[in-house]
Amino acid sequence: MKYNFDEVIDRKGTHAVKVERLPKGADKDSLALWVADMDFACAEPILKALHERIDRKIFGYTMYDADECMDAVTGWMKKRYGWEESRENLFFCPGVVAAYAALINLLTEPGDGIVLQRPIYYPFTNKANSNGRIPVDNALIYENGAYRIDFEDLDKKMADPANKVLVVCSPHNPTGRVWTEDELKKTVEICKKYDKWIICDEIHCDLIRRGVTFTPIMNVAPEYADHIVVCTAPSKTFNLAGMKTSNIVIHNKELQKKWKDYVNGSLSMDGASALGMTAMIAAYTEGEEWLEQLKDYLDGNFAYIDEYLKKYLPKAHLVKAEGTYLAWIDLNGYVDRDEKKLEELMQKKAKVALDEGYIFGDEGRGFERINVASPRSVIEECMNRIRTAFEEEKLV
Ligand SMILES: Cc1ncc(COP(=O)(O)O)c(C=O)c1O
Structure with a gap:
């Protein structure tokens, strides 16, 4: 079609x-032409699945961890990127920004530094501030009209005991950089050297120019997966931001437990949207x-x-x-x-x-x-x- x-x-x-x-x-x-959603109609299979779901007439509490949903998410990761993810490591959140806010609460204490690579998607700064954390700038180098990571400065920032987490925006919003395998490896190496966490926001990963390759951070750093949390979603890719669904990948067992206690337990944020689940499954399987x-x-x-x-x-x-x-x-x-x-x-x-x-x-x-x-x-x-x-x- x-x-x-x-x-x-x-x-x-x-x-x-x-x-x-x-x-x-x-x-x-x-x-x-500002906030990041699209003015395009959703893919036909998504619209069809939603119509059919509406015809089922009831929109009660809905499971994210249903087989069909888990398989759709892991199937997409594997098919598009050769990323083998286990369903036990997948967690639901209504949005990536909400997940980021929850994660900095779980991984850091008030007053701790969160390292960001500016210019960067502003909620990373705002949510750090509103949760009493300190945004710390590892500014990207802008030279000859192009951006790259300042690894020397990154090393200094991650060496500082006050800084606990690095946010990797991959692909990077707003600069549009898609980090190469080499850049990702160097980034992970530095975090590993100082035993720091990485929150990797891969929400834009499917929206890549022809001739450019996206590399999931989990594929380059399996040995450090225990210190990395990855956020993906169908929202940017398939224009489903209002469906409020995202996928949070956590390998670390201790953090998984904390996530369950805090996000699912204390905040009760584990309820998936009925239409969101339908849209996500259709997107990843037929989009x-x-x-x-x-x-x-x-x-x-x-x-x-x-x-x-x-x-x-x-x-x-x-x-x-x-x-x-x-x-x-x-x-x-x-x-x-x-x-x-x-x-x-x-x-x-x-x-x-x-x-x-x-x-x-x-x-x-x-x-x-x-x-x-x-x-x-x-x-x-x-x-x-x-x-x-x-x-x-x-x-x-
Ligand atoms: C890098 C990045 N992360 C997260 C979001 C928002 O994600 P969500 O709507 O799932 O909170 C956006 C939206 O523009 C974004 O660009």
Whole structure:
């Protein structure tokens, strides 16, 4: 079946955060290309499974650890990545951010440091702060328009006894880096040297450009698996964020027990959503064809933006996104780290609601993150609005 990603679907009235709760300061008539969900219809097999499930008429308490669900998750990991995961190590959580918050509570004490690689997905910082932990920056090196890990600094940060956990965002949001096997091995080596935990967020792992290979951290570091927790989900891959389901992989038996006591016990957060489970099973067992077509479409959107910037805004730079559907654009050639000027320009002149770079940390000043998981016509409109605003301000 050929999917139509050009279809523009009206999301108003569906309580969609992306279109109905715009970032602070954005005008109501802004084009919304911020929060990370897609404007594409879900894969047909998922819709069909949901319709059939609705026809069963009852939506009672639902099991995550049902065979069909466990097999769907482990089957996907094995088929796509050769990642052999045992179902005993899989735990349910309504979301990866919720899992991260729970995990830092289980793995650290108030006042402990959580090492993050900024610019980074802002909830890692916010949730560390709101749980009384200290976010510690192992900033990525940005050189010649590309990002890499500062391993020397990482070694220093992990050597510090106050820092207990490293967050690996793999693929990395917002820079789009897909860490190589070598980078992952070096990262694990450093954590192993100092006996530190790794929380590896692989939520974007299926959204990879053609020609790029994603490596699950568990495949490169089986000997350190006891100190690694991996978070995956069908939410980004299959546009199911509102279904509230994610997969948390924990090998360490002691941590498994703590998770059960705290997350399932104290917080009672183990109840899966009935429709979420149905959607997840259909996604992982029948969604591959849709995903492959989606990847081609996203590659096309990135190529379109790259060409557009080169032609009309030549001092802008689209950082090469090896993964994710998030375009990370460096506009410092025009605004020279003046993030307020850039925000004003985007919100008030261009009327596009994007994620401002500075929210990902100081390193993101003068950048914009555009969610490119939208029909090409919407991306074209966004780029035209930005270009017109820059021209009217006589920046180009
Ligand atoms: C790296 C990363 N982790 C987690 C999330 C959110 O996950 P969830 O909705 O499962 O909390 C996002 C969403 O944008 C993300 O980019």
